[in-house]
Amino acid sequence: xxxxxxxxxxxxxxxxxxxxxxxxxxxxxxxxxxxxxxxxxxxxxxxxxxxxxxxxxxxxxxxxxxxxxxxxxxxxxxxxxxxxxxxxxxxxxxxxxxxxxxxxxxxxxxxxxxxxxxxxxxxxxxxxxxxxxxxxxxxxxxxxxxxxxxxxxxxxxxxxxxxxxxxxxxxxxxxxxxxxxxxxxxxxxxxxxxxxxxxxxxxxxxxxxxxxxxxxxxxxxxxxxxxxxxxxxxxxxxxxxxxxxxxxxxxxxxxxxxxxxxxxxxxxxxxxxxxxxxxxxxxxxxxxxxxxxxxxxxxxxxxxxxxxxxxxxxxxxxxxxxxxxxxxxxxxxxxxxxxxxxxxxxxxxxxxxxxxxxxxxxxxxxxxxxxxxxxxxxxxxxxxxxxxxxxxxxxxxxxxxxxxxxxxxxxxxxxxxxxxxxxxxxxxxxxxxxxxxxxxxxxxxxxxxxxx
Amino acid sequence: xxxxxxxxxxxxxxxxxxxxxxxxxxxxxxxxxxxxxxxxxxxxxxxxxxxxxxxxxxxxxxxxxxxxxxxxxxxxxxxxxxxxxxxxxxxxxxxxxxxxxxxxxxxxxxxxxxxxxxxxxxxxxxxxxxxxxxxxxxxxxxxxxxxxxxxxxxxxxxxxxxxxxxxxxxxxxxxxxxxxxxxxxxxxxxxxxxxxxxxxxxxxxxxxxxxxxxxxxxxxxxxxxxxxxxxxxxxxxxxxxxxxxxxxxxxxxxxxxxxxxx
Ligand SMILES: Nc1ncnc2c1ncn2[C@@H]1O[C@H](COP(=O)(O)OP(=O)(O)O)[C@@H](O)[C@H]1O
Ligand SMILES: [Mg+2]
Numbered sequence: 059x060x061x062x063x064x065x066x067x068x069x070x071x072x073x074x075x076x077x078x079x080x081x082x083x084x085x086x087x088x089x090x091x092x093x094x095x096x097x098x099x100x101x102x103x104x105x106x107x108x109x110x111x112x113x114x115x116x117x118x119x120x121x122x123x124x125x126x127x128x129x130x131x132x133x134x135x136x137x138x139x140x141x142x143x144x145x146x147x148x149x150x151x152x153x154x155x156x157x158x159x160x161x162x163x164x165x166x167x168x169x170x171x172x173x174x175x176x177x178x179x180x181x182x183x184x185x186x187x188x189x190x191x192x193x194x195x196x197x198x199x200x201x202x203x204x205x206x207x208x209x210x211x212x213x214x215x216x217x218x219x220x221x222x223x224x225x226x227x228x229x230x231x232x233x234x235x236x237x238x239x240x241x242x243x244x245x246x247x248x249x250x251x252x253x254x255x256x257x258x259x260x261x262x263x264x265x266x267x268x269x270x271x272x273x274x275x276x277x278x279x280x281x282x283x284x285x286x287x288x289x290x291x292x293x294x295x296x297x298x299x300x301x302x303x304x305x306x307x308x309x310x311x312x313x314x315x316x317x318x319x320x321x322x323x324x325x326x327x328x329x330x331x332x333x334x335x336x337x338x339x340x341x342x343x344x345x346x347x348x349x350x351x352x353x354x355x356x357x358x359x360x361x362x363x364x365x366x367x368x369x370x371x372x373x374x375x376x377x378x379x380x381x382x383x384x385x386x387x388x389x390x391x392x393x394x395x396x397x398x399x400x401x402x403x404x405x406x407x408x409x410x411x412x413x414x415x416x417x418x419x420x421x422x423x424x425x426x427x428x429x430x431x432x433x434x435x436x437x438x439x440x441x442x443x444x445x446x447x448x449x450x451x452x453x454x455x456x457x458x459x460x461x462x463x464x465x466x467x468x469x470x471x472x473x474x475x476x477x478x479x480x481x482x483x484x485x486x487x488x489x490x491x492x493x494x495x496x497x498x499x500x501x502x503x504x505x506x507x508x509x510x
Numbered sequence: 511x512x513x514x515x516x517x518x519x520x521x522x523x524x525x526x527x528x529x530x531x532x533x534x535x536x537x538x539x540x541x542x543x544x545x546x547x548x549x550x551x552x553x554x555x556x557x558x559x560x561x562x563x564x565x566x567x568x569x570x571x572x573x574x575x576x577x578x579x580x581x582x583x584x585x586x587x588x589x590x591x592x593x594x595x596x597x598x599x600x601x602x603x604x605x606x607x608x609x610x611x612x613x614x615x616x617x618x619x620x621x622x623x624x625x626x627x628x629x630x631x632x633x634x635x636x637x638x639x640x641x642x643x644x645x646x647x648x649x650x651x652x653x654x655x656x657x658x659x660x661x662x663x664x665x666x667x668x669x670x671x672x673x674x675x676x677x678x679x680x681x682x683x684x685x686x687x688x689x690x691x692x693x694x695x696x697x698x699x700x701x702x703x704x705x706x707x708x709x710x711x712x713x714x715x716x717x718x719x720x721x722x723x724x725x726x727x728x729x730x731x732x733x734x735x736x737x738x739x740x741x742x743x744x745x746x747x748x749x750x751x752x753x754x755x756x757x758x759x760x761x762x763x764x765x766x767x768x769x770x771x772x
Contacts, residue, residue: 312578391615395678397576398611399628399685400604409627414618 063105063186067193068098074200088207096206099213100196105189112181120148120173127169134162236488239481246475247274252482258445258461260479262470269475276483278445282362282455283487286437287430290366290451291373296423298370299377304407306378307385319382326375334439337368342440349452358454360442366451369436373426380422384415417501424498428491434459458483512544513759515749518736524549524689524719525570525607530584532565532574539565541743542584547689552711552720554730554751557740558766563723564612566740567691570721571607572600588689605632607689608682613698614674616666616681621658624666624677625649628685644684652680653710672703679710690714692722696729708733727767731755739763 072094121144124130133140139162147166149155151174158164200206244252246269255275264270302322306315342364349361388411396406412419442454443464456464465480523546532540539562547553547570555563565574572593574580586593593603605628616624625645628634635641645662649655654676658669666677675695682690692711696704711720711733724730730737730751737754739747739762747754747763758764 389615391611391613392617394573394576394611395615395617395681396627398571398573398604398609399631399681400601401627401631402601405631409631410617 061102063189063193064098064102067101067189067197068094071097071197071200074197088205092206092210093200093204095210097193097196097200099210101189101193103213104192105185108185108188109181112184116177116181120170120177123173123176124166124169127173129165129169132162132165233488236481236485239478240485243475243478243482246478247271252276252479253486256447258456260465260470260476262465262468262474262476264476266471266474274475274479276458276486278447279456279458279461279483280486281447282441282445283431283457283459285451285455286362286366286441286457287369287433288427290363291370291430292423292427294367294370295373295377295426299374299426300381300412300419302374303378303381303385304412307382308403308407308411319379322375323379325372326379328372330372330433330435331439333368333372334435337364337436337440341368345452354452356452358442358452360440360454361452362441362455363451365437365440365457368440369430369433372433372436373430376426376429377419377422380425381415381419384418384422385411387418388414417504421498421502424494424501428494428498431457432459432487432491434463438463458487462487512745513747515747515753515757515759517753518749521546521548521551523547524589526587526590527566527570528585528587530566530569530582530586532562532569533581533583534565534577535579539743540569543743543745545738545745545748547719547721548736549688549719550716551735552715552722552733554734554737555721555723555740556725556727556730556737556766557746559725561740562743563740564693567609567693567721567723570689570691571604571609573604573609575600601632605685606687607691608685608687610675610678610682610690610692610695612694614671614678616669616674616677618665618667620663621649621666621669621677622662624681625684627681632685634685648680648684651683651714652676653706653713654680670703672699672706675699675703675707676710679707679714683714687718689719689721692720694723694725697725704729727755739766741766 072090075090075093124144124147133143143160143162143166146155146158146160146163147170150158150163150167151170158167246266248271251271252274253276255272256277257272257275258278259273261270261273306319306322310318342359342361345361345364345367346359392410392414393406396410397403401409437457437460441456441460443456443460444454445456445461446453448455462480462483465477465483468476470476525547527543527545527547530540530543531538543566555567557563565580568574569582570586570593572582574582582594588603588606591598593607617627619627622645625648626641629641629644635644646655646659649658654673657673658664658677666674669677675698679690679692679695696707699707708729711722714720715733715735722730722734734751736749737751738745739754739758739760741762747758747760754763755767758767
């Protein structure tokens, strides 16, 4: 309805502007379209704001008037029963429920529907008045010399600012709630025990008021995360990613590069669950069988190695596309200079291109690590939930993200320290990835500047 | 056909090009060019831009090999040996025929490592002390030693443009080439830095065969012994620099040096 009004304003103002233009025979300061937009926005924005405000306050007003009606005297005195009755009556009145069996609610239905329709009409009338007033006021300003264009521009800017503020504030909101829950957890378990303890086995069934801090040592989780995400995955991803980037930038035929590079980047879009299947169903059993066949008996079928390898495969496109971009960004003159000195292509790559591109490559690798350690699906599916502090990659190990999932979906109540520990884990993980991203981006940025 | 000035003394050429044509894909950039490049002289290539000077220069050390679409026909000899034959090792060729580019392109490494780059990849030193000597010598010959001897570990990219270009010349000298090709080496430099490079070219000319591409006729007149005038992929006229500038044979050469085009 509001849109319709705005559209009407838009059309009428535009036609008026056209008419003005025809009348004066000259040019308007702004195109007729802008006058249309100006009036349309003037109608749309105040009206929408009003509708929001009205929707927020009208239930209160309705309730007020219902409580003022004579039927309200028959309501039960008990707070909860009274609220129940009111709620059921309202549901019937609005049509959300077809009938009610609550005897207290029955007499309230009629006053409720009266008040509802009364306030609905008030709302509609007010909306129309506001739209009309705003429309009329702005419509009157449609004159040849009126700068509607700059004003519309200003509104557009305001809308854009608003949109970016929404993004910023929601980030802060999420962060704030994370911090809040983390503090609640640290009231129960000291940060020292949490950050430096080496035994992780929260018991969601234990007495929540008296948690055993020795079971909340997060070191094994961070160790597992680092081993899987930063060590094993990178041992896989860095060499393969680098070599494919070098091949694509330096040796591949341009036509091959033209489709191979996007193809590699598509790999980055494969949902991580798919990698998870691959890890759990293919790679993990393969590694276990391989370990058995060379005589390692106690290899776990949920080894850190399997999760890490698949994670590495997932990360390859990130590493290779960052490395590709940074190598390709090294000026051709560097390459020519080296070749003209009599260096071979591979010497040129090793001695000039990779060193020159190194900051960008390092930045890419750090972004990749931060992605790997925040990655959830693969490890949830392929790694175990047993927290082991072990250097043997064939052991089962767990990661921070796996434990966050395990704790949040566990049996503990929401207030239980075992559940809250998920927030503390998330918060620490957030800080780590934030730090990594920050360093990585500043490295990449400095490197970009070096060639401009 | 190239007009050779009559009083051009015949010298044994260091490099000799015989009916060289260069193509980029289907487009012919150099048309049947023949020229001898003498040792211990400075030879200048002049001509309007786009006429193929850089292309021909790059053919002399096979830098065109790095451009996939480029193709070279004809024969270019270095000391009588065809550089496009299968037995010629490009790596060796480029060590013998060095190149300095239009825009200074020091590697993002220290000054020392920039100079040591060539000697290291070609293994032309016995021990670390020798390498220090090569670096010092090359920088001295390029007239840069006094300016940088206290900061050999600073990045080469931190030098001024003129210093960077002299660093690139020193880098080329460090592998002790026989020929040095320079493609408009001063076009990115201010007049003072240009004067320094020109001085340097004069000093180096007794030692190496130098080929310099330049768009400045004054520069060609100042630094070169011989001049070849390129036009539309051909060498129109070739002779002693003084002859070309005072006594051109072809109308096209006359037009160019009197500034009528290009
Ligand atoms: N890499 C290349 N690919 C295709 N054409 C090229 C390339 N380099 C140069 N050319 C063409 O070859 C011709 C000669 O260029 P160039 O040798 O650079 O001229 P100059 O150095 O005399 O200005 C020009 O027409 C130019 O457009
Ligand atoms: Mg050129």
